[in-house]
Amino acid sequence: MSEKVLMKxxxxxxxxxxxxxxxxxxxxxxxxxTEVAAYMAKRMPKIGGTxxxxxxxxxxxxxxxxxxxxxxxxxxxxxxxxxxxKSEGISYLAGCELPALIVNVQRGGPGLGGIQPSxxxxxxxxxxxxxxxxxxxxxxxxxxxxxxDMTFKxxxxxxxxxxxxxxxADGTMGQMMEPVSLDANAVETYDKSxxxxxxxxxxxxxxxxxxxxxxxxxxEWNISRYERYAEIEKDEVMYEEFMMDDAEICVVAFGIAAxxxxxxxxxxxxxxxxxxxxxxxxLWPFPKDVINKAADKVKAFLSVELNMGQMADxxxxxENCKKPVYFYGRTGGVIMSPDEVLSALNKIEKGExxxx
Amino acid sequence: MFDKRVVLFMGHYGSxxxxxxxxxxxxxxxxxKPVTIYDLDIVNPYFRTVDAEETLKKAGVExxxxxxxxxxxxxxxxxxxxxxxxxxxxxxxxxxxGGDDRGALALGRFYEDINKENDFDCLFVVNxxxxxxxxxxxxxxxxxxxxxxxxxxxxxxxxxANLGKETNIKDILYGKGFCEKLGEKVxxxxxxxxxxxxxxxxxxxxxxxxxxxDPIKYGDWL
Numbered sequence: 001m002s003e004k005v006l007m008k009x010x011x012x013x014x015x016x017x018x019x020x021x022x023x024x025x026x027x028x029x030x031x032x033x034t035e036v037a038a039y040m041a042k043r044m045p046k047i048g049g050t051x052x053x054x055x056x057x058x059x060x061x062x063x064x065x066x067x068x069x070x071x072x073x074x075x076x077x078x079x080x081x082x083x084x085x086k087s088e089g090i091s092y093l094a095g096c097e098l099p100a101l102i103v104n105v106q107r108g109g110p111g112l113g114g115i116q117p118s119x120x121x122x123x124x125x126x127x128x129x130x131x132x133x134x135x136x137x138x139x140x141x142x143x144x145x146x147x148x149d150m151t152f153k154x155x156x157x158x159x160x161x162x163x164x165x166x167x168x169a170d171g172t173m174g175q176m177m178e179p180v181s182l183d184a185n186a187v188e189t190y191d192k193s194x195x196x197x198x199x200x201x202x203x204x205x206x207x208x209x210x211x212x213x214x215x216x217x218x219x220e221w222n223i224s225r226y227e228r229y230a231e232i233e234k235d236e237v238m239y240e241e242f243m244m245d246d247a248e249i250c251v252v253a254f255g256i257a258a259x260x261x262x263x264x265x266x267x268x269x270x271x272x273x274x275x276x277x278x279x280x281x282x283l284w285p286f287p288k289d290v291i292n293k294a295a296d297k298v299k300a301f302l303s304v305e306l307n308m309g310q311m312a313d314x315x316x317x318x319e320n321c322k323k324p325v326y327f328y329g330r331t332g333g334v335i336m337s338p339d340e341v342l343s344a345l346n347k348i349e350k351g352e353x354x355x356x
Numbered sequence: 357m358f359d360k361r362v363v364l365f366m367g368h369y370g371s372x373x374x375x376x377x378x379x380x381x382x383x384x385x386x387x388x389k390p391v392t393i394y395d396l397d398i399v400n401p402y403f404r405t406v407d408a409e410e411t412l413k414k415a416g417v418e419x420x421x422x423x424x425x426x427x428x429x430x431x432x433x434x435x436x437x438x439x440x441x442x443x444x445x446x447x448x449x450x451x452x453x454g455g456d457d458r459g460a461l462a463l464g465r466f467y468e469d470i471n472k473e474n475d476f477d478c479l480f481v482v483n484x485x486x487x488x489x490x491x492x493x494x495x496x497x498x499x500x501x502x503x504x505x506x507x508x509x510x511x512x513x514x515x516x517a518n519l520g521k522e523t524n525i526k527d528i529l530y531g532k533g534f535c536e537k538l539g540e541k542v543x544x545x546x547x548x549x550x551x552x553x554x555x556x557x558x559x560x561x562x563x564x565x566x567x568x569x570d571p572i573k574y575g576d577w578l
Contacts, residue, residue: 004485004519004522005485005486005487005490005519006370006483006485006486006518006519006520007370007486007487008370011370011487015487031401031430032401032402035369042488108428113428114427114428115401115428115430116402116426116428117402171401171402172402175400175401175402175403176402176403176574177370177520178520179485179519179520179521179522182487260575333428335575337575
C-alpha cells in the first residue's frame with residue numbers, strides 16, 4: 001500500500017494543524033473553506049482539542065487572541081468576506097505580538113462576491129487589511145502537499161517571531177484532491193515565557209496588550225517589531241524558480257496561477273520562447289532580491305494573477321523599473337487557461353502588450 | 357452489471373461518487389440504455405457533474421443538475437426535474453449523491469418511492485486512500501452514518517481505490533482486497549472496481565468485475 005493518502009487541500013491543512021500541535025480552532029463556516037471547520041469538528045473532540053464554531057467571524061478571531069495569549073497554538077480559517085470581518089482582530093494579534101495561524105481560502109470579491117476561486121485578497125494579506133503598522137507572514141501554497149507543509153511552517157514562523165501568519169490559499173487549493181504524504185514536518189518550539197498562564201507559573205505579571213497610553217512607547221513597540229520584520233525579510237523568504245537559467249521573459253505567479261503558468265512556460269519553450277517562472281511561496285516577505293537579480297538577465301516580467309493586478313505592483317517595486325512589467329489576470333472566480341497565458345507571452349514577445 | 361433501473365452512488369466525502377456515477381452512466385449509454393444522471397449533490401461547491409456536461413451530452417446521457425451548480429449561488433439546491441427519477445420508469449436513473457450523511461439528506465424526498473419500486477442498486481463507493489476510510493472500522497462507520505440518513509440500504513460496494521494521477525495497479529488490487537474484507541463484515545458484495553483506461557487491461561487479468569473509467573477533465577492546472 002502506498003503511504004500517501006488522497007485529500008482535499010482543506011482537509012490536509014486541517015490535519016497538518018493538528019499534527020503541528022494546534023488544539024484550539026475557532027471558526028465560522030464559509031465556502032470554499034468549510035471543510036477545514038468540518039474536519040476540525042470531527043477530529044478535535046477525539047484528541048482532547050477544542051473546536052468551536054463561534055457566533056461570527058469577529059468572535060472567532062477574538063477567541064484566537066485569547067487562546068494565543070495563553071501560549072497555545074491557535075488558529076482560525078475563513079474565506080475572503082470572513083477575513084475582512086476578522087481584520088480588526090488580526091491587527092490586534094499583530095499589536096499584541098501574538099503568534100497565530102489565519103487561513104484564507106480565497107473566493108471572488110469584492111463584497112459578497114462569489115464562491116469560485118480567486119487571488120484578489122493579495123493586497124489585504126500583504127499590505128495590511130487591518131489598521132496600523134504591521135505585517136503578516138503570508139504563505140502561498142500551490143498544491144495539496146504544500147497546504148499540508150505550509151501549515152507547519154506557518155505555526156513555526158509565527159511562534160519564532162511572535163507574529164501572526166497567514167496561509168493565503170484559494171478555492172481550488174482548498175477544494176482539489178491530490179495524493180499527499182502525511183509525514184509530520186518539524187514542530188519547532190520557542191520560548192513562550194510571555195504567555196499569560198497565571199502568576200504562579202511566571203515571575204511577576206505577564207500582560208498581553210496592544211494599547212499604549214504613551215505615544216513614545218507605542219512608537220518604541222512598533223520600531224522593535226519592525227526590527228523583527230527586518231529579520232524575517234532577511235531569513236525567511238521562500239520561492240521556487242522554474243526554467244529561469246536562460247529565461248528572457250520571467251513569469252511571476254503564485255498558488256493556482258503558478259500551476260497554470262507552469263504549463264504555459266512549458267508550452268512557450270516548445271515554441272522556442274525562452275520563458276521561465278519565479279513562484280513566490282512567501283508573499284510577505286516578498287522575494288524582492290531574486291526578482292531584482294532576475295531583472296539583470298531577463299527582458300520582461302509577466303505577473304499572472306487571479307485578480308485585476310495586485311502582485312504586479314510588488315514585482316515592479318522589486319525589479320526597480322529595470323525592465324518592463326506586464327500583467328495578465330482573470331477575476332471574479334474565473335481561472336485562466338495555459339493558452340491564455342501563452343498568448344499574453346506571445347504579445348510581449350511581439351511588442352504588442354501594454355505595460356503595467 | 358446493468359440489472360437495476362436506479363443506481364445510487366453514495367459514500368464518504370471525496371470517495372469518487374461523481375466520478376463513478378458519470379462513468380457508470382456513460383457505460384449504460386454505451387450499452388444502448390436510455391439513461392439520465394441526477395446530480396443530487398448538496399455539499400460540494402466545485403468539481404461537479406456539470407464538468408462532464410459535454411462528454412455526457414455527446415454520449416446521449418441526459419443530465420439533471422441544479423441550475424446553480426458551479427455558479428456563485430451558494431445554496432444546496434436540487435433541480436425540480438429530479439422527480440423524474442421515480443416518475444419516469446422508462447429510463448435508467450444514475451444518482452450522484454453528495455458525500456457522507458450530510459449529502460445523503462438529499463434522498464429524503466425520494467427514498468420511499470425508490471424502496472417501493474425496489475429496482476435499485478445502492479452502491480457504497482470506497483477509496484481506502486481517503487484518511488477516514490483508511491481502515492475497515494472507519495469505512496463501516498461512514499456506511500452506517502449514511503444509511504441512517506438516506507433510508508436506502510446499500511446493496512453493494514464499489515472499489516474506487518485511487519491516488520489521483522499517481523494510482524498504480526497495486527493500489528487497485530489493495531482496494532479490491534480492502535473492499536472484499538469490508539464486504540464480508542457488512543454482508544455486501546463488491547459490484548465492480550473502477551479502473552482508469554490505461555490500467556484496465558492489466559486489471560482485467562486480476563479482477564473479474566472492472567468498470568473502465570475516464571477522468572473528468574477539470575482544468576490543465578490539476
